[in-house]
Amino acid sequence: MKKKLLLLEELQEIDTAIDLTRAEQAVHQAAITGLEAGVATLHGALADEQARLAAIEQMKRELEIALQAEQDNIRRSEGNMKEIRTNKEFQAVGREIAMARKQAAELEEQILQKTAQLEELQGGINARTGELETLQATTDVDRRERQEAMDGLQGTVDTALEKRERIVKELPAGLVRRYAKLREQRRGQALAEARDGSCTGCNMQLPPQLYNTLFRGDELHACPHCQRILVLKQEQG
Numbered sequence: 001m002k003k004k005l006l007l008l009e010e011l012q013e014i015d016t017a018i019d020l021t022r023a024e025q026a027v028h029q030a031a032i033t034g035l036e037a038g039v040a041t042l043h044g045a046l047a048d049e050q051a052r053l054a055a056i057e058q059m060k061r062e063l064e065i066a067l068q069a070e071q072d073n074i075r076r077s078e079g080n081m082k083e084i085r086t087n088k089e090f091q092a093v094g095r096e097i098a099m100a101r102k103q104a105a106e107l108e109e110q111i112l113q114k115t116a117q118l119e120e121l122q123g124g125i126n127a128r129t130g131e132l133e134t135l136q137a138t139t140d141v142d143r144r145e146r147q148e149a150m151d152g153l154q155g156t157v158d159t160a161l162e163k164r165e166r167i168v169k170e171l172p173a174g175l176v177r178r179y180a181k182l183r184e185q186r187r188g189q190a191l192a193e194a195r196d197g198s199c200t201g202c203n204m205q206l207p208p209q210l211y212n213t214l215f216r217g218d219e220l221h222a223c224p225h226c227q228r229i230l231v232l233k234q235e236q237g
């Protein structure tokens with residue numbers, strides 16, 4: 001029975017180490033996820049700005065087409081003027097030309113506004129692109145380093161799992177199940193040391209009779225309060 005307890009202690013030690021190593025891996029993984037989210041956010045912002053730029057470019061093109069049409073109208077009306085014979089007609093065409101010129105001037109003003117907007121937006125896009133390149137580069141370096149660290153930790157976990165497998169094979173299946181259930185219920189700690197008459201797992205006092213039987217070490221005993229399997233560390237010498 002003593003041997004089972006020693007094996008359980010070893011199992012607990014290995015499982016605790018595996019939990020810690022996996023927690024370390026999770027920290028790296030969370031950091032990588034965070035870095036990638038940052039890159040994705042910046043990518044999204046850049047894509048939005050590029051879409052706005054494209055939309056404004058399209059509007060500018062439409063304004064330029066409208067301006068071209070207006071200028072063609074003016075030229076045509078000016079050409080027509082030479083063939084006009086009456087004063088009334090002359091005045092009508094003159095009004096048309098004046099209106100077309102006014103319209104063309106407004107379109108030119110709008111085109112200038114779009115040009116200014118495009119320049120400003122392009123400046124923002126250039127800055128954002130640089131920012132993204134820098135972030136991408138540092139993310140790549142950090143991710144690589146963290147991936148290497150995680151791979152190293154995985155090696156540690158794999159070795160521990162092999163060792164664990166050997167120990168589990170030596171223990172009765174029912175005891176391994178009990179141990180696993182306790183670990184699940186007791187925040188990873190299925191075993192607790194009995195010290196100074198108390199269980200160090202839950203800090204409750206143990207019945208004196210139980211405490212005394214622990215000294216014999218010939219049976220597995222559970223704490224009556226937290227059900228953890230009790231281990232008694234005897235002083236050397």
Ligand SMILES: [Zn+2]
Pocket residue numbers: 192199200201202203204223224225226227228
């Ligand atoms: Zn306890």
